Amino acid sequence: MKYWRRPLDKDKIKTPKGHIYIIPDRCKGCGFCIEFCPKGVLEESDEINRKGYHLPKIADGKEDDCMNCNFCMLICPELAIYTEEGE
Protein backbone atom coordinates (compact mmCIF):
# COMPACT_ATOMS: atom_id res chain seq x y z
CA MET A 1 0.00 0.00 0.00
CA LYS A 2 1.31 3.46 -0.93
CA TYR A 3 0.93 6.28 1.58
CA TRP A 4 0.70 9.95 0.76
CA ARG A 5 2.19 10.57 4.17
CA ARG A 6 3.53 7.61 6.12
CA PRO A 7 1.34 7.05 9.21
CA LEU A 8 3.43 7.36 12.39
CA ASP A 9 2.13 4.08 13.75
CA LYS A 10 2.44 2.06 10.53
CA ASP A 11 4.77 -0.48 12.15
CA LYS A 12 2.46 -0.99 15.11
CA ILE A 13 -0.87 -1.35 13.30
CA LYS A 14 -1.36 -4.68 11.55
CA THR A 15 -4.31 -5.76 9.42
CA PRO A 16 -5.97 -8.47 11.48
CA LYS A 17 -5.46 -12.00 10.23
CA GLY A 18 -7.94 -14.78 10.71
CA HIS A 19 -7.73 -18.53 10.85
CA ILE A 20 -10.81 -20.37 9.55
CA TYR A 21 -12.40 -23.44 11.12
CA ILE A 22 -15.24 -25.65 9.91
CA ILE A 23 -17.46 -28.31 11.45
CA PRO A 24 -17.98 -30.21 8.18
CA ASP A 25 -21.09 -32.25 8.91
CA ARG A 26 -23.12 -29.20 9.97
CA CYS A 27 -22.75 -27.47 6.57
CA LYS A 28 -25.81 -27.45 4.28
CA GLY A 29 -23.99 -25.97 1.30
CA CYS A 30 -26.05 -22.78 1.17
CA GLY A 31 -23.06 -20.83 -0.17
CA PHE A 32 -23.71 -17.75 2.02
CA CYS A 33 -20.15 -17.70 3.45
CA ILE A 34 -18.65 -18.08 -0.03
CA GLU A 35 -20.74 -15.39 -1.70
CA PHE A 36 -20.58 -12.74 1.02
CA CYS A 37 -17.03 -12.98 2.44
CA PRO A 38 -15.83 -9.42 1.85
CA LYS A 39 -12.36 -10.68 0.88
CA GLY A 40 -13.49 -13.48 -1.44
CA VAL A 41 -11.50 -15.99 0.61
CA LEU A 42 -13.84 -18.96 0.16
CA GLU A 43 -15.02 -21.07 -2.75
CA GLU A 44 -17.01 -24.27 -3.19
CA SER A 45 -14.91 -27.45 -3.00
CA ASP A 46 -15.45 -30.89 -4.50
CA GLU A 47 -15.51 -32.36 -1.03
CA ILE A 48 -18.91 -33.65 0.08
CA ASN A 49 -19.95 -34.00 3.72
CA ARG A 50 -22.02 -36.73 5.31
CA LYS A 51 -25.26 -34.97 4.37
CA GLY A 52 -24.15 -34.76 0.73
CA TYR A 53 -23.39 -31.03 0.60
CA HIS A 54 -20.30 -29.42 -0.93
CA LEU A 55 -18.12 -27.79 1.72
CA PRO A 56 -16.47 -24.41 1.29
CA LYS A 57 -12.69 -24.27 0.95
CA ILE A 58 -10.03 -21.56 0.81
CA ALA A 59 -9.61 -20.28 -2.74
CA ASP A 60 -6.24 -20.50 -4.48
CA GLY A 61 -3.98 -17.63 -3.55
CA LYS A 62 -6.31 -16.48 -0.74
CA GLU A 63 -4.58 -18.42 2.03
CA ASP A 64 -3.47 -15.25 3.84
CA ASP A 65 -6.44 -13.02 3.03
CA CYS A 66 -8.89 -13.73 5.86
CA MET A 67 -9.08 -10.65 8.09
CA ASN A 68 -11.02 -12.28 10.91
CA CYS A 69 -14.06 -10.06 10.30
CA ASN A 70 -16.36 -12.84 11.53
CA PHE A 71 -18.97 -12.24 8.85
CA CYS A 72 -18.96 -15.87 7.72
CA MET A 73 -19.65 -16.96 11.29
CA LEU A 74 -22.64 -14.61 11.70
CA ILE A 75 -24.25 -15.43 8.36
CA CYS A 76 -23.79 -19.22 8.45
CA PRO A 77 -27.26 -20.60 9.28
CA GLU A 78 -25.80 -23.86 10.57
CA LEU A 79 -23.11 -22.68 13.03
CA ALA A 80 -20.68 -24.58 10.82
CA ILE A 81 -17.90 -22.03 10.19
CA TYR A 82 -16.03 -19.45 12.27
CA THR A 83 -12.67 -17.74 12.51
CA GLU A 84 -10.19 -16.89 15.22
CA GLU A 85 -7.34 -14.43 15.27
CA GLY A 86 -4.44 -15.94 13.33
CA GLU A 87 -0.68 -15.30 13.35
Added chain:
Amino acid sequence: MSAKGANDKGRIETVEEHPLDHILRQDRLPHIWCPGCGLGSAMTCYAQAIERVDIPLKKQVLLSGIGCTGRIAGYVKVDSYHTTHGRAIPFATGLKIANPELCVTVFSGDGDLFAIGGNHFLHAARRNIDINVICVNNFNYGMTGGQQGPTTPVEARTTTTRYGNFEHPLNLPHLAAALGAVYVSRWTTLHCRHLEKSMEKALQKRGFTFIEIICPCPVGFGRPNKLGEGLEELRYYREKSVIKNDASWDEMVLHMRGEEPIVVGDFVDTERPTYLDLEEQMLRAKGLIK
Protein backbone atom coordinates in the same frame (compact mmCIF):
# COMPACT_ATOMS: atom_id res chain seq x y z
CA MET B 1 -9.16 -29.30 18.53
CA SER B 2 -8.47 -31.93 15.90
CA ALA B 3 -6.69 -30.74 12.78
CA LYS B 4 -7.12 -33.70 10.51
CA GLY B 5 -8.03 -31.74 7.37
CA ALA B 6 -5.39 -29.04 7.30
CA ASN B 7 -2.95 -30.74 4.93
CA ASP B 8 -5.01 -30.80 1.69
CA LYS B 9 -4.67 -27.58 -0.30
CA GLY B 10 -7.33 -25.06 0.54
CA ARG B 11 -9.04 -27.39 2.94
CA ILE B 12 -10.41 -25.57 5.98
CA GLU B 13 -9.22 -26.84 9.33
CA THR B 14 -11.79 -29.22 10.78
CA VAL B 15 -13.05 -28.90 14.35
CA GLU B 16 -15.96 -30.28 16.33
CA GLU B 17 -17.22 -27.29 18.28
CA HIS B 18 -18.34 -23.75 17.54
CA PRO B 19 -17.66 -20.81 19.89
CA LEU B 20 -21.41 -20.19 20.31
CA ASP B 21 -22.28 -23.82 21.04
CA HIS B 22 -22.54 -23.09 24.76
CA ILE B 23 -25.44 -20.66 24.07
CA LEU B 24 -27.44 -23.35 22.26
CA ARG B 25 -29.10 -26.58 23.38
CA GLN B 26 -26.90 -29.11 21.66
CA ASP B 27 -29.33 -31.95 22.40
CA ARG B 28 -31.91 -30.23 20.17
CA LEU B 29 -29.63 -29.48 17.24
CA PRO B 30 -29.30 -29.72 14.25
CA HIS B 31 -32.27 -27.43 13.75
CA ILE B 32 -35.15 -28.30 11.43
CA TRP B 33 -34.79 -25.34 9.05
CA CYS B 34 -34.48 -25.89 5.29
CA PRO B 35 -31.20 -25.32 3.41
CA GLY B 36 -31.05 -21.65 2.40
CA CYS B 37 -33.51 -20.54 5.12
CA GLY B 38 -32.28 -17.38 6.86
CA LEU B 39 -33.56 -18.35 10.31
CA GLY B 40 -30.20 -19.88 11.30
CA SER B 41 -28.40 -16.61 10.52
CA ALA B 42 -30.94 -14.68 12.62
CA MET B 43 -30.47 -17.10 15.52
CA THR B 44 -26.67 -16.87 15.32
CA CYS B 45 -26.86 -13.07 15.48
CA TYR B 46 -29.10 -13.34 18.53
CA ALA B 47 -26.78 -15.88 20.22
CA GLN B 48 -23.86 -13.53 19.61
CA ALA B 49 -25.82 -10.54 20.93
CA ILE B 50 -26.95 -12.17 24.19
CA GLU B 51 -23.40 -13.33 24.79
CA ARG B 52 -21.96 -9.85 24.20
CA VAL B 53 -24.33 -7.68 26.25
CA ASP B 54 -23.62 -7.03 29.86
CA ILE B 55 -26.72 -8.91 31.08
CA PRO B 56 -26.10 -12.30 32.70
CA LEU B 57 -27.58 -15.17 30.67
CA LYS B 58 -29.39 -16.24 33.84
CA LYS B 59 -31.47 -13.05 33.67
CA GLN B 60 -32.39 -13.43 30.02
CA VAL B 61 -35.58 -15.10 28.89
CA LEU B 62 -36.62 -15.98 25.35
CA LEU B 63 -40.20 -16.63 24.21
CA SER B 64 -41.69 -17.68 20.90
CA GLY B 65 -45.05 -18.58 19.51
CA ILE B 66 -45.61 -21.24 16.85
CA GLY B 67 -44.03 -21.49 13.40
CA CYS B 68 -40.59 -22.13 11.90
CA THR B 69 -39.35 -18.98 13.66
CA GLY B 70 -41.06 -20.14 16.82
CA ARG B 71 -38.55 -23.01 17.09
CA ILE B 72 -35.87 -20.55 18.20
CA ALA B 73 -36.99 -20.57 21.84
CA GLY B 74 -36.32 -24.31 21.89
CA TYR B 75 -32.78 -23.97 20.56
CA VAL B 76 -31.32 -21.16 22.67
CA LYS B 77 -30.02 -22.16 26.09
CA VAL B 78 -31.57 -19.48 28.27
CA ASP B 79 -34.83 -19.84 30.19
CA SER B 80 -37.36 -20.09 27.42
CA TYR B 81 -41.05 -20.58 26.67
CA HIS B 82 -42.41 -22.04 23.47
CA THR B 83 -45.93 -20.71 23.94
CA THR B 84 -49.20 -21.28 22.09
CA HIS B 85 -49.72 -19.67 18.68
CA GLY B 86 -49.72 -15.87 18.87
CA ARG B 87 -49.46 -15.70 22.65
CA ALA B 88 -45.77 -15.11 23.31
CA ILE B 89 -46.31 -11.41 24.08
CA PRO B 90 -48.87 -11.95 26.88
CA PHE B 91 -46.52 -14.52 28.46
CA ALA B 92 -43.66 -12.04 28.13
CA THR B 93 -45.73 -9.23 29.65
CA GLY B 94 -46.60 -11.41 32.62
CA LEU B 95 -42.97 -12.38 33.14
CA LYS B 96 -41.73 -8.80 33.03
CA ILE B 97 -44.40 -7.49 35.41
CA ALA B 98 -43.89 -10.34 37.87
CA ASN B 99 -40.08 -10.11 37.78
CA PRO B 100 -38.81 -6.77 36.45
CA GLU B 101 -35.20 -7.97 36.85
CA LEU B 102 -35.54 -10.16 33.77
CA CYS B 103 -34.51 -9.18 30.25
CA VAL B 104 -37.45 -10.55 28.26
CA THR B 105 -37.34 -11.12 24.49
CA VAL B 106 -39.97 -12.48 22.10
CA PHE B 107 -38.66 -13.97 18.84
CA SER B 108 -41.40 -15.06 16.44
CA GLY B 109 -42.78 -15.01 12.92
CA ASP B 110 -44.87 -12.49 11.01
CA GLY B 111 -47.96 -14.70 11.15
CA ASP B 112 -47.60 -15.53 14.82
CA LEU B 113 -46.98 -11.94 15.95
CA PHE B 114 -49.22 -10.02 13.55
CA ALA B 115 -52.06 -12.30 12.44
CA ILE B 116 -53.28 -14.42 15.35
CA GLY B 117 -51.19 -12.41 17.85
CA GLY B 118 -51.65 -8.92 16.43
CA ASN B 119 -53.79 -7.59 19.24
CA HIS B 120 -51.17 -8.45 21.84
CA PHE B 121 -48.50 -6.56 19.94
CA LEU B 122 -50.75 -3.52 19.85
CA HIS B 123 -51.30 -3.38 23.58
CA ALA B 124 -47.80 -4.31 24.76
CA ALA B 125 -46.33 -1.54 22.58
CA ARG B 126 -49.00 0.97 23.65
CA ARG B 127 -48.31 0.24 27.32
CA ASN B 128 -44.55 0.41 26.75
CA ILE B 129 -43.94 -2.90 28.47
CA ASP B 130 -40.16 -3.23 28.78
CA ILE B 131 -39.76 -6.25 26.46
CA ASN B 132 -38.04 -6.81 23.12
CA VAL B 133 -39.96 -8.14 20.15
CA ILE B 134 -37.99 -9.55 17.22
CA CYS B 135 -40.08 -10.52 14.20
CA VAL B 136 -38.73 -12.68 11.43
CA ASN B 137 -40.70 -11.54 8.42
CA ASN B 138 -40.57 -14.10 5.62
CA PHE B 139 -43.86 -12.80 4.14
CA ASN B 140 -45.74 -16.07 4.63
CA TYR B 141 -46.70 -18.87 7.02
CA GLY B 142 -43.60 -20.97 6.40
CA MET B 143 -44.35 -23.86 8.69
CA THR B 144 -47.84 -24.67 7.46
CA GLY B 145 -47.13 -24.63 3.74
CA GLY B 146 -46.58 -21.07 2.53
CA GLN B 147 -49.96 -19.42 3.01
CA GLN B 148 -50.59 -15.69 2.65
CA GLY B 149 -50.25 -13.66 5.86
CA PRO B 150 -50.51 -10.08 7.10
CA THR B 151 -47.11 -9.05 5.67
CA THR B 152 -47.44 -10.72 2.26
CA PRO B 153 -46.79 -7.93 -0.27
CA VAL B 154 -49.43 -6.92 -2.84
CA GLU B 155 -49.25 -9.18 -5.94
CA ALA B 156 -47.08 -11.80 -4.21
CA ARG B 157 -47.84 -15.45 -4.84
CA THR B 158 -48.43 -17.84 -2.00
CA THR B 159 -50.32 -21.13 -1.82
CA THR B 160 -53.49 -19.19 -0.92
CA THR B 161 -53.01 -16.28 -3.34
CA ARG B 162 -52.66 -18.09 -6.62
CA TYR B 163 -53.46 -15.01 -8.71
CA GLY B 164 -51.31 -12.76 -6.55
CA ASN B 165 -52.15 -11.11 -3.22
CA PHE B 166 -54.98 -8.55 -3.31
CA GLU B 167 -54.47 -7.38 0.30
CA HIS B 168 -52.37 -4.47 1.51
CA PRO B 169 -49.73 -5.74 3.95
CA LEU B 170 -48.88 -4.31 7.34
CA ASN B 171 -45.91 -1.96 7.40
CA LEU B 172 -44.34 -3.29 10.61
CA PRO B 173 -41.88 -0.50 11.57
CA HIS B 174 -44.58 2.08 10.82
CA LEU B 175 -47.01 0.21 13.06
CA ALA B 176 -44.48 -0.19 15.90
CA ALA B 177 -43.48 3.48 15.72
CA ALA B 178 -47.10 4.65 15.69
CA LEU B 179 -47.79 2.58 18.81
CA GLY B 180 -44.93 4.26 20.65
CA ALA B 181 -42.15 1.65 20.55
CA VAL B 182 -38.97 3.31 21.85
CA TYR B 183 -36.63 1.50 19.47
CA VAL B 184 -37.56 0.32 15.98
CA SER B 185 -35.21 -1.14 13.42
CA ARG B 186 -35.27 -3.35 10.35
CA TRP B 187 -32.50 -5.38 8.75
CA THR B 188 -32.30 -8.31 6.37
CA THR B 189 -30.45 -11.50 7.32
CA LEU B 190 -27.67 -10.28 5.02
CA HIS B 191 -27.08 -7.31 7.37
CA CYS B 192 -25.71 -9.62 10.07
CA ARG B 193 -23.48 -7.11 11.71
CA HIS B 194 -26.08 -4.34 11.86
CA LEU B 195 -28.64 -6.83 13.05
CA GLU B 196 -26.43 -8.15 15.82
CA LYS B 197 -25.69 -4.59 17.00
CA SER B 198 -29.39 -3.69 16.91
CA MET B 199 -30.16 -6.74 19.02
CA GLU B 200 -27.54 -5.68 21.58
CA LYS B 201 -29.07 -2.24 21.61
CA ALA B 202 -32.63 -3.53 22.03
CA LEU B 203 -31.63 -5.90 24.84
CA GLN B 204 -30.12 -3.03 26.79
CA LYS B 205 -32.80 -0.47 26.03
CA ARG B 206 -35.56 0.30 28.54
CA GLY B 207 -39.03 0.07 27.04
CA PHE B 208 -40.75 -1.74 24.20
CA THR B 209 -38.34 -2.41 21.33
CA PHE B 210 -39.06 -3.88 17.92
CA ILE B 211 -36.74 -5.37 15.31
CA GLU B 212 -38.03 -6.66 11.98
CA ILE B 213 -35.77 -9.16 10.20
CA ILE B 214 -36.38 -9.67 6.47
CA CYS B 215 -35.56 -13.31 5.93
CA PRO B 216 -35.48 -15.75 3.02
CA CYS B 217 -37.96 -18.63 3.09
CA PRO B 218 -37.12 -20.27 -0.22
CA VAL B 219 -39.85 -22.88 0.19
CA GLY B 220 -42.82 -20.66 1.03
CA PHE B 221 -41.90 -17.34 -0.58
CA GLY B 222 -38.66 -17.32 -2.57
CA ARG B 223 -39.52 -19.94 -5.17
CA PRO B 224 -43.15 -18.96 -5.90
CA ASN B 225 -42.08 -15.31 -6.22
CA LYS B 226 -39.07 -15.92 -8.48
CA LEU B 227 -36.64 -14.79 -5.81
CA GLY B 228 -35.10 -18.24 -6.01
CA GLU B 229 -33.17 -20.12 -3.36
CA GLY B 230 -31.78 -18.53 -0.19
CA LEU B 231 -28.55 -17.43 -1.85
CA GLU B 232 -30.37 -15.71 -4.72
CA GLU B 233 -32.71 -13.95 -2.31
CA LEU B 234 -29.72 -12.64 -0.33
CA ARG B 235 -28.19 -11.37 -3.60
CA TYR B 236 -31.47 -9.58 -4.23
CA TYR B 237 -31.24 -7.99 -0.75
CA ARG B 238 -27.68 -6.87 -1.51
CA GLU B 239 -28.83 -5.23 -4.71
CA LYS B 240 -31.99 -3.58 -3.40
CA SER B 241 -31.30 -2.67 0.25
CA VAL B 242 -30.89 0.96 1.18
CA ILE B 243 -29.92 2.00 4.71
CA LYS B 244 -32.03 5.02 5.59
CA ASN B 245 -32.49 5.75 9.28
CA ASP B 246 -34.77 8.72 8.65
CA ALA B 247 -36.98 6.90 6.13
CA SER B 248 -40.55 8.11 5.85
CA TRP B 249 -43.39 5.71 6.60
CA ASP B 250 -44.16 5.39 2.89
CA GLU B 251 -40.59 4.48 2.10
CA MET B 252 -40.71 1.63 4.61
CA VAL B 253 -43.41 -0.24 2.67
CA LEU B 254 -42.00 -3.50 1.27
CA HIS B 255 -42.89 -4.59 -2.27
CA MET B 256 -40.30 -7.35 -2.74
CA ARG B 257 -40.47 -7.10 -6.50
CA GLY B 258 -39.19 -5.09 -9.46
CA GLU B 259 -36.94 -2.15 -8.79
CA GLU B 260 -38.49 -1.25 -5.44
CA PRO B 261 -35.87 -0.75 -2.71
CA ILE B 262 -35.80 -2.57 0.61
CA VAL B 263 -35.38 0.26 3.10
CA VAL B 264 -33.59 -0.83 6.28
CA GLY B 265 -32.13 1.02 9.26
CA ASP B 266 -32.55 2.18 12.84
CA PHE B 267 -35.78 4.08 12.43
CA VAL B 268 -36.69 5.05 16.00
CA ASP B 269 -34.58 5.49 19.12
CA THR B 270 -36.33 7.47 21.82
CA GLU B 271 -37.41 7.41 25.49
CA ARG B 272 -40.85 7.11 27.08
CA PRO B 273 -41.80 6.03 30.63
CA THR B 274 -42.52 2.31 30.77
CA TYR B 275 -45.63 0.75 32.27
CA LEU B 276 -43.71 -0.07 35.45
CA ASP B 277 -42.19 3.44 35.62
CA LEU B 278 -45.63 5.02 35.48
CA GLU B 279 -47.07 2.62 38.01
CA GLU B 280 -44.29 3.34 40.46
CA GLN B 281 -44.43 7.09 39.89
CA MET B 282 -48.18 7.31 40.44
CA LEU B 283 -48.34 5.01 43.44
CA ARG B 284 -45.47 6.91 45.05
CA ALA B 285 -47.22 10.25 44.45
CA LYS B 286 -50.29 8.89 46.21
CA GLY B 287 -48.14 7.69 49.11
CA LEU B 288 -49.09 4.06 48.43
CA ILE B 289 -45.46 2.92 48.18
CA LYS B 290 -42.28 4.29 49.73
